[in-house]
Amino acid sequence: MSEVTNNNTTNTNGLSTANKVNLSGIGIGAIVLTTVYTAILASQLQATKHKVDYLYYKEITQNK
Numbered sequence: 422m423s424e425v426t427n428n429n430t431t432n433t434n435g436l437s438t439a440n441k442v443n444l445s446g447i448g449i450g451a452i453v454l455t456t457v458y459t460a461i462l463a464s465q466l467q468a469t470k471h472k473v474d475y476l477y478y479k480e481i482t483q484n485k
Contacts, residue, residue: 436444
């Protein structure tokens with residue numbers, strides 16, 4: 422049950438082979454971008470934590 426249109430085979434669900442490849446590429450790209458974005462946010466959060474810890478312990482040691 423497939424028909425040929427523009428050299429792409431169309432399956433019964435209506436997606437051509439080229440569309441499936443494009444959709445897979447978009448999916449992989451989205452996962453990569455999400456991973457990079459999460460790594461950047463984690464790094465910023467860690468840097469902020471270090472700054473807060475430094476200021477907190479600096480305050481504690483100066484008040485002794």
